Structures are given as C-alpha cells and as structure tokens.
Amino acid sequence: MGAWAADSFGNDTACDWAYAIEDCNDLSLVEEALDKILQEGDGYIDASDAEEAIAAIEVIARLQGNWGTRNAYSESVDKWVRKSKLVPGKELVEKAHQVIARILGDESELKELWEDSKLSNEWLASVQKLAGRVKL
Numbered sequence: 001m002g003a004w005a006a007d008s009f010g011n012d013t014a015c016d017w018a019y020a021i022e023d024c025n026d027l028s029l030v031e032e033a034l035d036k037i038l039q040e041g042d043g044y045i046d047a048s049d050a051e052e053a054i055a056a057i058e059v060i061a062r063l064q065g066n067w068g069t070r071n072a073y074s075e076s077v078d079k080w081v082r083k084s085k086l087v088p089g090k091e092l093v094e095k096a097h098q099v100i101a102r103i104l105g106d107e108s109e110l111k112e113l114w115e116d117s118k119l120s121n122e123w124l125a126s127v128q129k130l131a132g133r134v135k136l
Contacts, residue, residue, distance in 0.1 A: 008126065022080055037099045047109040057100065100130065
C-alpha cells in the first residue's frame with residue numbers, strides 16, 4: 001500500500017486520481033469512481049478502487065463546502081473545486097454514502113490493509129469524518 005498518511009489524499013492512488021480531475025469539466029470522473037465500487041455488488045473491493053472512491057467523495061464534500069484536510073496532496077482537487085462551481089446531485093451524494101459503507105465493510109481490501117496498520121484507528125476516523133461531511 002503506497003500510503004504515508006491516513007487522510008483521503010495520503011496515498012499514491014488518490015493523488016494520481018486528484019491530478020486527473022484537473023482536466024474534467026463535470027462530475028463524470030467522480031461518478032465513475034463511485035460506480036466502480038457499486039458495480040462490484042457484494043464482491044470484494046480492490047484497495048486502489050477504494051482509494052480513488054474516497055478521493056472522489058472528498059470532491060463531493062468539498063463542493064458542498066465541507067472541506068477536509070487541505071495540504072499539498074489535495075491542492076489540485078482544492079483548486080478544481082474552487083473554480084468548478086458544480087453542485088453534486090442527491091443521487092451522487094447517496095452513492096457516496098453507499099460507497100463509504102462498502103469500503104468500511106467486510107469485503108474491502110483497503111479496510112483489511114489498514115487493519116494491519118498501526119494507523120488503523122486514524123484511517124477509520126478519517127473515513128467516518130468524510131461520511132459526516134457529505135450531506136444528504
């Protein structure tokens with residue numbers, strides 16, 4: 001796992017995803033990241049897909065004005081959110097909550113990896129706080 005911090009952008013996958021959103025003019029990249037998780041149904045969720053989905057959910061929270069940790073790793077997303085003026089719809093917000101539930105569920109590689117880490121509680125708290133920042 002290429003992670004150095006428990007926050008949403010504290011890993012290589014999320015940072016790569018964050019740079020990709022710079023070229024996007026809508027929420028399609030966000031929705032794609034969420035749909036990738038939901039399309040698994042009850043199946044096993046790959047860690048990198050979960051990391052991208054968490055980054056995508058950060059975009060939703062920030063577009064709602066509920067900013068999380070801002071640092072050099074979130075900078076490209078932060079700039080994009082400030083300039084975009086997009087409003088996530090109810091369906092997208094509901095998907096975000098469904099995805100968080102899946103990531104925190106038993107069939108999540110990312111959860112398993114973090115459970116083996118000394119920062120397990122910090123990661124869990126970070127994801128739970130993110131869920132609280134995404135308002136229905």
